[in-house]
Structures are given as structure tokens and as C-alpha cells.
Amino acid sequence: MMNTFEQYESEVRGYCRSFPAMFTSAKGAWMIDAEGRRYLDFFCGAGVLNYGHNPDKIKQALLAYLMRDGITHSLDMYTEAKQAFIARFNDVILQPRGLRYKFQFPGPTGTNAVEAALKLARKVTGREQVVGFTNAFHGMTLGALAVTGNGFKRAGAGVPLGHTASVPFDGYLGEGTDTLDYFEALLKDEGSGMDKPAAVIVETVQAEGGVNVASVEWLQRLRRITEEHGVLLIVDDIQVGCGRTGAFFSFEDAGIVPDIVTLSKSLSGYGLPLALVLIKPELDQWAPGEHNGTFRGHNPAFVTATAALRFWQDGLLAEDVARKAGLVEKRLTDIVAKHAPGARVRGRGLIWGIEFDDTQLAARISQACFKRGLIIETAGIDDQVLKLLPSLTIAEEELRHGLDVIEAGLREALSVDNASPAIEAAA
Amino acid sequence: MMNTFEQYESEVRGYCRSFPAMFTSAKGAWMIDAEGRRYLDFFCGAGVLNYGHNPDKIKQALLAYLMRDGITHSLDMYTEAKQAFIARFNDVILQPRGLRYKFQFPGPTGTNAVEAALKLARKVTGREQVVGFTNAFHGMTLGALAVTGNGFKRAGAGVPLGHTASVPFDGYLGEGTDTLDYFEALLKDEGSGMDKPAAVIVETVQAEGGVNVASVEWLQRLRRITEEHGVLLIVDDIQVGCGRTGAFFSFEDAGIVPDIVTLSKSLSGYGLPLALVLIKPELDQWAPGEHNGTFRGHNPAFVTATAALRFWQDGLLAEDVARKAGLVEKRLTDIVAKHAPGARVRGRGLIWGIEFDDTQLAARISQACFKRGLIIETAGIDDQVLKLLPSLTIAEEELRHGLDVIEAGLREALSVDNASPAIEAAA
Amino acid sequence: MMNTFEQYESEVRGYCRSFPAMFTSAKGAWMIDAEGRRYLDFFCGAGVLNYGHNPDKIKQALLAYLMRDGITHSLDMYTEAKQAFIARFNDVILQPRGLRYKFQFPGPTGTNAVEAALKLARKVTGREQVVGFTNAFHGMTLGALAVTGNGFKRAGAGVPLGHTASVPFDGYLGEGTDTLDYFEALLKDEGSGMDKPAAVIVETVQAEGGVNVASVEWLQRLRRITEEHGVLLIVDDIQVGCGRTGAFFSFEDAGIVPDIVTLSKSLSGYGLPLALVLIKPELDQWAPGEHNGTFRGHNPAFVTATAALRFWQDGLLAEDVARKAGLVEKRLTDIVAKHAPGARVRGRGLIWGIEFDDTQLAARISQACFKRGLIIETAGIDDQVLKLLPSLTIAEEELRHGLDVIEAGLREALSVDNASPAIEAAA
């Protein structure tokens, strides 16, 4: 059955190796494969499906648009669908939060948005250096890759990645050290060897990096330091924006206002490619056409993104996420306390991770869960973190079921682990 | 009416300034705006809509897939929709042409495909330099931008673009000079100061660069030189592949086989974002996950791309394009002979350009055409080229109508031009 | 008198602005200007004149060589003078210390030596990144400048400086923090965003950087970490080698053996340009002519450098330096305790600094000293450090005199400082 892929698809393919099924359809929190097997989805397409698979609220809008031959592709010409999205996003998201941003639609992927944000920051400040954080992930094109921490991905560039510096994320040097002490020292000292940056780019929760959560205080201090030094603050909210941490923007809890925000993944609400760069009005110093991209006006995605904003017209979703977050945190803490006392549980909203010292364990749990019908991935530089990313709209019952499977998977993974030496001894 | 955009959308917006209408729907060769006005489309979303807007053959497949909750988003997991596309593309496109390539789906935009191709070429050869051509256009992310010629776009990077060299495209130094003499001299000479390249990346017709057409002989020699020196040849067929020049791949007429091919734009056939990198099997040296991208498995686009291959099951489309190409060439030659004798007409298949010495003229013609209900853009570094990009499936009658409008637009633009001094004199 | 310089010499000139005299001759610890005024030299040409000006022991050897028309210039051909130097340096310096190094003579300046060392480290390891430290100074050519901390000097490059990272030097983050914790964390973590380095380059005492002294323990740990990670250790001993800290090499006290050592400045012993790269034999993987430089065989400098080794045939000079170091440290500590309690005194051997919180003070002291016939410079990113660099062979009486002048200069500088507000108030 997998012949087509193994024979013709590039060796670069990845997730299909962890989840070797051929998927055909999906609905809500569930995916179905060609053999009719159902999988509960705690992965959500790496954060694209915050509202679940093919949500009906959005689906109807999309079908209607396509059926009436609404314009599909338009580069950056004006369209009704884009106008509706901009207006609604303003009304539902920005204005209630007191935010004023201009909208740039770059190519419809996260890395395109990051590239646009970095270009603009460099243009506006006239500086070249951009600072990223240890274990950051911002994308695979050369500009975004240069602020990504992962050494394996970086080496894939085939050229040295420059005009960037990496400084330690919150918690990187252990409990006792405020890593911003170091960053601030570098900024203050003209002799630090770090050229003054145009911008700092940060994820408030490093998802790919291993579910590393920045504290509210750390984010506030980062905002303060960048302001003092005239350095722009870019929040890359591609994976943990759109409600993943509860609020629409992940930085709301810290009460900070970034200079530039990048969004993608769950923005269209339906898995359609769409990306958005939000820019403080005074920083919108682009010349017409200075940055472009063919699919920057993907209207079906504007339509679904507009429909998705219905989830945000009241505060219920955020409340719902908060309740589920409590449930997940408690359960994971219990599981760990019972079975893996040294492991570390961390997260915010509905992104959670368990970090194990044994770097093989998370992958074994993921496999054990997959056998049991749960899709859950690993994260972190050594894949040492089991990463939970259920949809925000998952039913509590489904959520509890998934957590049960995790516990079972963990027990199986540990028993294999413990058994191994015995087996070897016997052999 | 435009308030939303002018107030909230970034200054970077471009095409909407040339074509100031708000579009709502589209079908075949026509776009319709909010006021019900109809525009014949000689632009096709910069080459995305080779089969016209919302073609019914493809639309039905898309609607059916969405209605049955076919899986929308899946990263690079295995799906039925992807399997069908790979199999069909192999059967309909690759095998009949004797081509063997592996498929990589990068992020769903052209620039993502180019970035992947450059990374792979660098990895496989262990070299860093990539050679591009004068007036090339390959994308806006930093890796692709570094092989793009346009100085304004390059400056937008905000950092110097490196690990690349630019050499003259076919015809760049005038009729008498074979520009590959120079490139070959650089390659042969260890003292040339040009580090030995991993790859050369080329468009067989430079679309954005001004409809510059490489001759069959030049392409064949380029293939020969690159082979002799162990340099990979990447054909960027994003804008002029998928039948734009008649054959499915633009390089078929030259009888060459590139090492890597990039496709996007018209690949999905319906304006949905999709990109593909075709790789000679022996060069598929990617490690799993070494390059990735969230939307690399956009299943609705696989569905439409598979449906679009129906256009290629026989040779009729290519024949049709050839016939229309003759029609366009003849008519443009006549128009130019009559009204603008110094202008140069060039093209292949259904991509044509008229280059004027007066660099203001093409833009004025474009505006004059827009007033008459024809959407047509300009190209070239000074926008000195009027660029025709009608859909391949346009009816001959529509094509003739568009050409009539161009003639009228040209006459208006010229009369304004001639009139101006008089008006000024009178003033 | 200064007209020639002000009219014709570039604005880039620096030290002449601090010490506005025209010098004509010099002997031992003293310089004489055109008006016959004598200056005690606590600057020593930025570390070039460890044995004082025009020492007779060396002078006679140089004159004899020139008089007999010994070969002056020979690139890297074999000469008697070079042979004698290599043999003597081996006998007097390397063998007694159990060191085995090969000799590379790059162009005759420190920055040439650093460039050669960096190239070789990159070649041997096949990696591109080199790590330098905050406030490091390694030279002004692009390769060396990229590992130099000073932002003003870096900006002078006019291009971004890459392939390097800067990490905190010993003490950079205050007393409580071992800065190598951070560096080691980056090395261990594949997700740190710092590409694995070819080498680390370090000064054991950062002279230009403000007389920052690395502790023995820190250097030992740095050696251990670099060994564990297969990273080369380059000690740049250009300013503080050749006895400046007491031992011939500044790293001897720490008992470490660098992989590569760079020497220049006092190496020729007479102010003649000469530089040397010492390379562990197994790392000498240069191809013939892979790095070169016209003046890499400056024979008069070989002659004086050979003669200078007489200072090292017994241990007396090191003992002498140790005794003088004690004298300087005590006296500076007393001066500071009496007049400037918050200032920090630090140093090793005969390089000492006083760091003041008032960043104007050191420059004012330097000027006050110059008026009193003492040449002494400032260091540190804000010139906040008064830097003592007397010759190693200075007489104790001269040393005491210089320290007296410093005290007087400090008192004057402080009184002006304290007086200022009063004066302003009166005005």
C-alpha cells in the first residue's frame, strides 16, 4: 500500500515514518485511515487545526464560496473575501484588545511571514543583526532558518547562516539564572561582539523546541529591554497563537505589545495555507511590491479565516481552554508522579509537554499510543519531549480518553525499557 | 470602498494599485468586480491560472472531496489524495516523457521549492555557490532572493545576499555574443574568482525579468557545460511550466533533462497553493525531516492537481497552445509594425512580451487596457515590457478580443504621449 | 610643527591626539621629543617594547647584520637568520617547557597571525564558526575583526562580520557566574543555534578590552571543554606573551597547552614587525603557499628576535617581573584606597589596569600624566580603564617614579572633577 510513497516520494518525508497509516478523511478530533481505523488526534497537524478537522461552521462558508465561483486566486489585488477578513479581524480581535496593526499577507506559510518580518525589521532600523533564542524554530527558508536553533536543520542550509545571534531562552541556564541578564549585558556593552540588533524574535512557548514556556515576567522584561535599546520585538505566534494558550494571542497574558506579530497555521481555521504579518502602523515602511509572493491572496483561506473568527466573538473559547488546561496539567502531573517521577511537565493552555531524561522514551510512548489509536508527537532537540497538542474544541471526554492512552503508552514504554536489560541478560 | 485596504493593509501591496477594482468572482478567462464589471484576464494571477478561473472539471473534484470531509491538512503523512497525485503525475507526465524523478513537496509556494532545491544542490555537491542569471526571478525568501536579479527586491533583504553569482542570460550582451562563452571561461579558470558552483538555476523564459527567451541551443549548451563541470542544473519551471510554453515542461523543446525541477503556480490547476520539487533519484540525499514546512501536505491542492492532469492525457492542449501562439505572435508583430516599429516582440507558447524603449509606455498601455476591461501586466526591470499571459484554455475569440484591446490601448498610450508636449506647450 | 600631519595624514590617526609631541629618539624606558623633553614610557608601543626602547644587547646584533649586508628580504626562502631564530626559540623557549610546535611566519603583524590561525583551524576541522569572547581584540583585517568585540571597530568593516560567535569572558556576568557554564551549555545542546565551532580564540588577559584577567581555573576549564568537544584552542598571546605576565607565554601559569598560539609585538624585541604562529605538529595541514604574505621573512627582525631570546636563557627576567608586579599591585591598591575607593585594580605581571566608574576619569589622568612626562594609555570599551604597560626591564626607581606620577595625575584629575561643579555654580 505504501509503495507509491516509498518508491517516489523523497527521503525527506518525516511524519509518515512515525505514523505509518494512509489517511483518507477526518472530522473534529478524529482522523480515519484507508482501513477505516480511527485515531484521536493530539497533534493537530503541528498546530494547524486548533478548531479540529473540517469544522462544519467553517466548511459551509468555504463550500458556498467555491460553489458560487468566488475568486480563488488574486495575488494582492482587492477582493471581497480579503476585505471581509481584514474588517472582521479588526473588529473581533484587534480592537477589543486595544491593538493597532497593519496587515501584510506574505506567501501563505509561516516561514514566509517570518522572512517578511525580518526584512521589515532590518529595513526600518537599518541594522542587519537579528537575535533569536536557543531552541527556537521559525522556519526552513534561509532567513528564518538563521534564527532557528536546531543544528540539524541549520546544517541543511548548506551555507553558513548569518546576520543573527542566538541568546538563551527563559530557563536555559537553570532555575537560578535570569537569562535576560546576559542578553541585557550584551546590549549595553559596545564591546560585547554582538552587533546591535534590528530585532529580537521570540516564541512565547517554544513548541518545536520542546514546549519551553517563557514566564510572564521574562516576556515583560524582554519587552522592556528591547524598548530601552530601540530594538524591535517580533513575536512569532505561528504555532501558539490563535488560541493555543487560551487567549487569541499568546502574549496577551503578559500584557505586552509586540512591534510585529507573525501568524499562520491555525489562522485559516481549516488547514488552508494562510499567513499574516501584523505591523505597528508607524513601522509599515514597505515600498509597494518590495516583498511579494504568488499565493499571498488565497481567497478560500480568507473565507475560512473569517468564518473561524466566530469562535472569538465571545470569551467562551478562552474559558474552555483554561478549564481543559487545568484538567491536562493535573492529569499529566499525576501520571508523571506515579510512573516517571523525574520527568518534567510543562505547558500553557492546550500545549503541554513531558520531558524525560531518557531521550528514547518519548518516541516509544508516541509509538505505543499510535498502536492504541492516538496520534501524538515528540519535540525537543533530542525528541526527548512528548508533546500534547489537542484541538481546542475537543470534547472533555475525548481529552480524558487521550490522557488515558498516554498513561497506557507510558507504562508500556517503561515496561519495555525495564524489560530490556533482563532480556539482554537472558540472551 | 477601498477604505479597508488603504487604512489597514500594508503599503507593500502592489497589483491592487495597477488594477483598482474589488474582485468578487471569476470564471474561465473572466474576472468580475463588485460593481458587476467583467474583465478579460491576460494576467492569470502571474501564471497560476493556466486552465482559467475555477474550471469546472477541477471544481467538481474539489467540492466532492471537501464535502466528504476528505482530510485537509496532514503535513507529510501519507494520504489517499497525495498517493493519487503522485501516481497520476507519474503516469501522465513523467513516464511518457521518459523522465524519472522523485517528488518532494516543500512548503506550498514557489520560493519554498527554490529554497529546497538550492539546499539539496548544496548538500549533494558539498559546495556553497549557486549561479543565477541576470534578470532572474526565483522568490523573496533569502535563499531564493540571492539568485534573483532585481536590485530593488534584493535591497529589500536588508542583509547582503551571498553564496551566489550572477552571469549573463541568453542575449544579455546583444546578438553577437554567446553569453555562455563567459560562463564557461569562468568555470574553466581556477583564477576566475568565481568559486565552483553547486548548481546553476535557470528559467527557460524569464517571465518577471521581461519575457526573455532562452534559445534551444543556449539551453542545450548550458546542460552540456554543467554536465562537463559536475554542476547541477536546476530548471525553475514555476512560471513557465505546466504548459505555458506548450509542452508540460518548458525544457522539453530543448530535449534536456535537468537534475532538479521546481514547479508551483499552475500545478494545482485551481489557484490552491502547491509546490513540487522533482529530483533525480540519485540526488535524493535528504535525511528525513531535513527540510520541512507546515503546509507541505495540502490535500485539497493534491485533489485539484490530480484533476488538472486530465488536461494532459492527450496532446491536444499542447497543440492548441501552439496554434494560439502563432496567432498571438502574428498579431503582435503586426501591431508593433504598425504603431511602434522599434519595439521588440518575443515569447513562446502563451507567454509574450512587447518591449518598448520608452519605459513609461507599457504601464500606460496596461492602464488603458484596464479601462477597456483587459487585465494585463508589465514586466522587466523598468516595467518596460507589456506581458501577455492569457490562460491556455482561453477561446480564440476571447484571445482575439484581448489583442484588439491591446492595440487600442497602445494607440491611446501613444496618442497621449504625442499629445503631451502640445498640451504642455499650450499650457 | 604638527602641520604636516594635520594637513596630510588621514583623520584615522589616533595616539598622536592623546600624546601630542613629536618624538625623535628613545632609549630604555624613555622617549625624547623634538624639543628635548623626556617622557617615561608606561605604554611601550602597546606592548611591543617589553625590553624597552632600542636595547643595546639587541641593537648591536642588528647593526652588525645590516652592516655586513645580511639578506634583508627573502619571503619564505631559507636564510641563515631564520634558521638561527627557529633553532634558538626551540632551545630556549619550547623545549624547556616541554612544548612541541611548528613555526609559521605569516605577514609580520598580529592580525596576519590571527588570520592564519583562523584559516588553519577552519581547514583542519572543516567547520566555519569560530568563537571569540566579549571585549576581545584580535585585529583589524576582516577575519580577525570578526572575533573582535569592539562595536566601533566592527562597524568600520563596512560589511557584516560572520562565521563567528561571541561568548562571555571570565567575569563578564559578575562574580557569582562562571561564564563557561553558558559556553558549555551551548556546545552540548544541538539546538542552541550556535553552530559547532572550529576553534575558540582567547587572550588570557584582554589588554585592549580593559585589562580583564582570566583566572587560572577558568583557562583550565576552557581547555578541558574545548578538548571534550573537539574544538581547537587558540591563545592569542600577541599583547601579553613574550613575558608580559612574567612567564614567556601567558598561559604557562595555567599549565595548559593551546593547539595554536599567535605571537607578534614584542617578539622581535626591537620594534621590528614580526609575527609567528605556533602550531601543534599534527595540525600543520597547510598546503605549500596556501597562506602567504610578502614580508613573512623579515630577516632583520629574525636577527633581533634571536638576540632578544638572551633575556630568557635563565629565569631571572620572570622573577624580576614577579617582584615588580608585587610592587605595582601594592602601590595601585594603596592609591585607589586613598583617592578612589570604588575603582578596581587588576592585572598580572606587568600589565595592570584601574577601572573607574566615571568613564571620563582615565583619559583625564592620562592627560595629567602626559603633562608630567609620563606616557600611559587608557583601555576598555569606554576608555574607562587606565592601563599600565611599563617595559619589563624598567628600573625599580623608574617604576616608582611612574607610579608617583600616576598618583599625582589621579589627584589632579579628581580635583578638576570635584572643582567643576563649584566652578559651574560660581559662573
Place this chain on the structure above:
Amino acid sequence: MMNTFEQYESEVRGYCRSFPAMFTSAKGAWMIDAEGRRYLDFFCGAGVLNYGHNPDKIKQALLAYLMRDGITHSLDMYTEAKQAFIARFNDVILQPRGLRYKFQFPGPTGTNAVEAALKLARKVTGREQVVGFTNAFHGMTLGALAVTGNGFKRAGAGVPLGHTASVPFDGYLGEGTDTLDYFEALLKDEGSGMDKPAAVIVETVQAEGGVNVASVEWLQRLRRITEEHGVLLIVDDIQVGCGRTGAFFSFEDAGIVPDIVTLSKSLSGYGLPLALVLIKPELDQWAPGEHNGTFRGHNPAFVTATAALRFWQDGLLAEDVARKAGLVEKRLTDIVAKHAPGARVRGRGLIWGIEFDDTQLAARISQACFKRGLIIETAGIDDQVLKLLPSLTIAEEELRHGLDVIEAGLREALSVDNASPAIEAAA
């Protein structure tokens, strides 16, 4: 005898492999080795010894200065010796030629001068790109290496060399092509992919590159083009300045005035390291200390450089060089016509080359000459050029003797060549 070097000196050593003697003294056009053997010098330390070895006119001034303890080392403080040099250079060289330049003394080697020139050009223009020519040689530090053509030297950098582009030197594309057509096309075309350069750096005769001579017309057009485009012109006169081509500056014959000129090698006249950057006054926008270098004030070299200017107080030297040039050209042309008809003779003043198609031949001739007591090196990317660089002050008799030896060496090299197949056949 060679043990010391083979055992202890780095494998990077080069010239000693071609000329395996140990030299002890030298005078005029002759070098003497440890066994008392005398060698006529047609190499002159790669252009350092234009006035021969240890010329008495200069020697006396140097000895007198050293004996009276004139100041040796002074960084960029004012000294009598520097003042005298600046004043004399102005009087003897600049003013009579109507040139106005400011003097910058960088580190005392050619590559330091080039680095300073490139930095300044980038600063003044605010651009990063610098254009160099195919087969150029400007030095081994990273900035200068980036405008050097030689691929083997470039690879030695261990990092990619950027912010530069290489364009074809005069004659690079054969007789019929004016290579500046290409360069001008790139400059005019905003889409060329070559970022607008800060400066062009050029040698009027590429010495290391194979004695490639730019024509007067080509140099004049280069000056015109650079002026029109606001690009600075740097002439690197390090190897062919100081009279090598007859006039003091090699660009005088073309009647052009560069914006920046670099000098070194024969500047001190005695083999002492010294370098000079001449800067048009309006371009002297350095900040104090923005570029520095320890040995930038090497006073013994100022003393000898001042004495060397006596050679230029009348026009006799230039006349003398012109006469000898005629002699060399005629004789080389004859030799080639007689023995190696396909070889190409080219040169100006007293730098001449014979380029052979057989790339082994020049090295074999050099060896045959060395056996006969003549030192002569090869040049060009494949060492395919025999390069004559006798001192300007060589006696005609010595010059003729050297040319005789070359003929004998050529005959031997050819006979071995012709004999070889026979020998092989016999074997």
C-alpha cells in the same frame, strides 16, 4: 643543512621549495648563499626590491638612524621620521604629478593596505559590494582574499568569501571582446543581480595573475565608467607601483587619477615592511582609530623610504627603465620566436612574462635557471608564465646575462621535454 626548516617550519612554506638554498647576504642584483654561491636575482622578493638588495644610498641613512637611537616603534604617534617621509613624498612624488592625497599608514603589509582601502570605500559609499577582476591578487586576509581570483588561495579561507563580485580583466575573453562592455552592462542594469558596488579594485598589471597587462584605453574607460556610476576606483599598486612600470605610479601612463591607491613592497626601498594608502582628501572620512594596526608607524622604514625617494628626484630612473624594457622585450621576443613560437610575451617596464601552453614548462625553466645561478619565478593560475622581475637598478650587463640564462634554461627545459617520450619509449 635544511633540517631545521623541514623539521620545524610549517608545510605552508613555498618559495624555499623552488629555490633550495640557504641565503646569507645580498647586494645589488645578487644573492649569496651559505656555500658562497652567487645568484642573479630576477625575482626581487616578489617586487620588494626595485632598487636592488641593500642599496648603499639607503643603508647609510638607516644605520645612522639606528645608531643614534632614533625612535623605532611609535604606532601612530608623531615622529620626525614620519614627518620627513610625508613631506618628501609630497614634494617628490605627489606635487610634481598634480596629485592630492592624504596618507594613511595601515599595518605594514600590502594586505593591510587593501583591507583599509576596502573598509574606507564601503564606509564612504555606504555600499558593501566591491568588484575585483579575474586573476586578481590583493592579499591573504579575509577582506583582501575576497577580491582575489585564485581558487586555491580562496579555498584556504575556510569560509565563503562574500560582498564581492569578480568581472573579467582586460583580454580575459580574447582579443575581440572589450570586457568592460560586460561590466558596464551590469552596472547599468538594475536587474543584473550584481549589487551596486562601493568600489572597483584593479592592478594595472596583474603580476601574480600571470603578468596580464591592462591597456591604457581599458584603464581610461574603467575610470570613466566608475565615475559615471559613482563607484570608487582603487588602484592596487603594491606590486607594480614604485617604478616597476617606469613611472612611479603604474597608472600615470593612462593619465587617470584613482580615488584610492595602495602601496607597499618597494615603498621602503630596503625590504623593510611598510604600507601606505593614498586617499583623495574628500574621501578621508575615517574616524580616529577606526582602523589601526600595531606596526603602522615603523620608523626605520620611514627613514629608508625617505632615502629611496632620491631615486625619483629627477626623471632618470624612469628613462632607464624604459630603455631596459625595450631591451628585455626585444630579447624575449627573439627567444620565443626561435625556441617556442606559440608562447606569448607581454609586460611593461621591468615586469615581463612568457606564457606557455605547456603548463609544466615555466617551472622547468625556472629550475634550469636556478641551477645556472638565476632566480626567476613563475606566475599565473597554473604557473604557466615565466615572470621576470629584475631590479630597476640592475646593470645592463647583468640584465643581458640573465636573459642569456633564460634562453639556456628554456632550451634545456624543451630538450628534456622532447627527450622525455624517447626515454619513456626506451624504458
